[in-house]
Amino acid sequence: MIIELPQVGESISEGVIGKWLKNVGDSVEKFDPLVEIITDKVAMELPSPTSGILKEIIVAEGETVPIGAEIAKIESEHDNDVSRPPEPSIESKSVGTQIGTTGEILKNTAPVGPTGSGGPISTDDEVETLSDSSEKLTKTNNYISPVVARVAEKNNIDLSKVVGTGRNGRITKKDVQSHLGNTNNKPEQIPNKSNEESLDGQYRQNISPIRKIIASNMVKSATLIPQAWTLTEVDVTGIVNLRQSIKENFLKQEGINITYLPFVLKAVAQSLKTNSLLNSSWQEDHIIINRKINIGIAASTDDGLVVPVIRDADTLSITGLAQKVDELTRKSREGNLAIEDVTGGTFTLNNTGVLGSIASQPLINYPQAAIMTTEAITKRPMVVNDGIAIRSMMNICLSFDHRIMDGKEAGAFNSDVKQILESINAGTQIY
Amino acid sequence: MAIKTVLEAVREAMSEEMRLDDKVFVLGEDIGARGGVFLATEGFLEEFGESRVIDTPLAESSIAGIALGASMHGMRPIAEIEFGDFIWPTINQIVGEAARVRYGSEGKMWAPMVLRAPHGGGIRGGLYHSQSVEALFAHTPGLKVVTPSTPYDAKGLLKSAIRDDDPVVFLEHKRTYRLVRGEVPDEEYTIPIGKADVKKSGNDISVITYGLMVHHCLEAANDLINENIDVEVVDLRTVRPIDEELVLESAKKTGKILIVHEDNKVLGVGAEISAMISENVFEFLDAPISRLAGPEVPAMPFSPPMEAVYMISSEDIKKSIKELAEY
Numbered sequence: 122m123i124i125e126l127p128q129v130g131e132s133i134s135e136g137v138i139g140k141w142l143k144n145v146g147d148s149v150e151k152f153d154p155l156v157e158i159i160t161d162k163v164a165m166e167l168p169s170p171t172s173g174i175l176k177e178i179i180v181a182e183g184e185t186v187p188i189g190a191e192i193a194k195i196e197s198e199h200d201n202d203v204s205r206p207p208e209p210s211i212e213s214k215s216v217g218t219q220i221g222t223t224g225e226i227l228k229n230t231a232p233v234g235p236t237g238s239g240g241p242i243s244t245d246d247e248v249e250t251l252s253d254s255s256e257k258l259t260k261t262n263n264y265i266s267p268v269v270a271r272v273a274e275k276n277n278i279d280l281s282k283v284v285g286t287g288r289n290g291r292i293t294k295k296d297v298q299s300h301l302g303n304t305n306n307k308p309e310q311i312p313n314k315s316n317e318e319s320l321d322g323q324y325r326q327n328i329s330p331i332r333k334i335i336a337s338n339m340v341k342s343a344t345l346i347p348q349a350w351t352l353t354e355v356d357v358t359g360i361v362n363l364r365q366s367i368k369e370n371f372l373k374q375e376g377i378n379i380t381y382l383p384f385v386l387k388a389v390a391q392s393l394k395t396n397s398l399l400n401s402s403w404q405e406d407h408i409i410i411n412r413k414i415n416i417g418i419a420a421s422t423d424d425g426l427v428v429p430v431i432r433d434a435d436t437l438s439i440t441g442l443a444q445k446v447d448e449l450t451r452k453s454r455e456g457n458l459a460i461e462d463v464t465g466g467t468f469t470l471n472n473t474g475v476l477g478s479i480a481s482q483p484l485i486n487y488p489q490a491a492i493m494t495t496e497a498i499t500k501r502p503m504v505v506n507d508g509i510a511i512r513s514m515m516n517i518c519l520s521f522d523h524r525i526m527d528g529k530e531a532g533a534f535n536s537d538v539k540q541i542l543e544s545i546n547a548g549t550q551i552y
Numbered sequence: 553m554a555i556k557t558v559l560e561a562v563r564e565a566m567s568e569e570m571r572l573d574d575k576v577f578v579l580g581e582d583i584g585a586r587g588g589v590f591l592a593t594e595g596f597l598e599e600f601g602e603s604r605v606i607d608t609p610l611a612e613s614s615i616a617g618i619a620l621g622a623s624m625h626g627m628r629p630i631a632e633i634e635f636g637d638f639i640w641p642t643i644n645q646i647v648g649e650a651a652r653v654r655y656g657s658e659g660k661m662w663a664p665m666v667l668r669a670p671h672g673g674g675i676r677g678g679l680y681h682s683q684s685v686e687a688l689f690a691h692t693p694g695l696k697v698v699t700p701s702t703p704y705d706a707k708g709l710l711k712s713a714i715r716d717d718d719p720v721v722f723l724e725h726k727r728t729y730r731l732v733r734g735e736v737p738d739e740e741y742t743i744p745i746g747k748a749d750v751k752k753s754g755n756d757i758s759v760i761t762y763g764l765m766v767h768h769c770l771e772a773a774n775d776l777i778n779e780n781i782d783v784e785v786v787d788l789r790t791v792r793p794i795d796e797e798l799v800l801e802s803a804k805k806t807g808k809i810l811i812v813h814e815d816n817k818v819l820g821v822g823a824e825i826s827a828m829i830s831e832n833v834f835e836f837l838d839a840p841i842s843r844l845a846g847p848e849v850p851a852m853p854f855s856p857p858m859e860a861v862y863m864i865s866s867e868d869i870k871k872s873i874k875e876l877a878e879y
Contacts, residue, residue, distance in 0.1 A: 267838075294838035
């Protein structure tokens, strides 16, 4: 049985093959973890769809393949080739008037009858359907064909520098020929020897699959969304005091630490309810406004950035949000996020304050409408009631899609968030 | 040039050769008064008379045997087997005897006979009127096996077959008889046996085929121009001897080869082409040699939907070409 990369989430078109968890020759039970798949949404383990012996690994670790690509071969006992039913025929075009000695095949003309020259037989039932004896080419992707090998050797071409356009990126004859053409056509290499061969004082670091995905998402965001940015100061003294007073008890009762994040989440979720454009998506000729409020929280892991999603954040209490945040951060640290944990986000929140930052300009998590950061809480002298008081201050920064909204809507959203956060005090209910 | 069908081209080739050479005669079941089951010899009895247009009993072994004997005595018989499916009783005469005459007699005797048979399916012929028989004969040294696809080729090749001094098995795809038409020159011409023909030139993929499938391959190739796949269609025309030079030349050019035949795949003509290419021009290959052929079942099914599944269509060919192009 050929194992294909399954559809691992909505709107996902390709995946990166992570670590193979079985070796060629290993026996595999159905549902055994077979390979890690990394998509732009999540890393997951693909369970084997069948039992048998892993015969071939077609796609090596670190390669990107489209959904449906063949990635491995497992030989099972019931490996019968079930042929597909014939597909409907397609009416063929008429050849035109040019016939020549090559001849033409007449349409709607009865051929001879089975037992001789009898009159023309009806063509009504002349079904031309597909036979399915077509050979599927299922050779491995990195296969260097004889002609590619020969041309490369003859011309001293380093095949690792040739871009493959064949199936799964295989280097075809055309690829090597056009590479050769390109190099030959270059008039004279400028003697600036800053090529890969002579990296003076530099070295090359390979890019991890998740890094590649982050990179491509960032390019999408930066190139496709015209983003504007705004910053608002928030006095969070009330939250700081509240947290201080409940944190010991909270740990005892809930088994987790209470952080500032659930308070911010609560304020953001509520504000998204009333500022629905912030919870939308640009679709060229219309805007999709999401009824659900699913807030992604950017989390840093050893491998890179992941964005687990708190679904229906507006329905959870501060404690509920705290528990959800704890669960998701634990899962991302352990690499156990499931598809549903990272999909469906409608807005993203990033706590850049943990890095000590007091202002940052985040890139929107494409195709969302906005992203907010919460910055470090610092004690600052503030003017309160015409006097100077030491207050705990926090900046919130917002990048938003300027196609969807203008500063007015973004500003209204920020001030709603600010107002909710500043209204939190010792009496605020957290359950 | 006049536009003719394959059937008309076959009829013309025989009548012209019979007019040119008294030694040429035809024999077979129902070829006289009836004019042949497909009317390939219509009007022959009237023109050439009973001595040159011989109706035989329903006995294929005898038809082949009589032709062989006559040919060894200087005649140039054209024996018609009504259907390729009924050709098996001739095997001993053709494979066991005719193919060996020149070799066995150290060149003192030869057998300039033609064994003509309509073959191939797609005509609701079921088990007994649809078989492809070329691979069995093509295995035999001493025979030539011709499988034309167009009226032009059929006429030119049949004339060469009649003039050939050694036995030729001439297999006409019966579905092409009235289905395929094309230009046939009015003036005298022949086409050498053993020469393939590039029916469409291209650079990306070589499709090597013969008989009816040539037309389906051309259809597929022309459709794929829109998808920027430049397909070369090579019509073998003769499956023994195979035009090795042209096949290898095309394979070297494109590096990607699809072989298409209606006959089943295992040990078929495609296997020989494939081996020939990898033995000689392996270093030019850019993809595994691919074959699209009939399924491994004993015969053409009678049920129309099943027959449609058996027969290869231009859509099947397109699919295979695309797979190869993407490789």
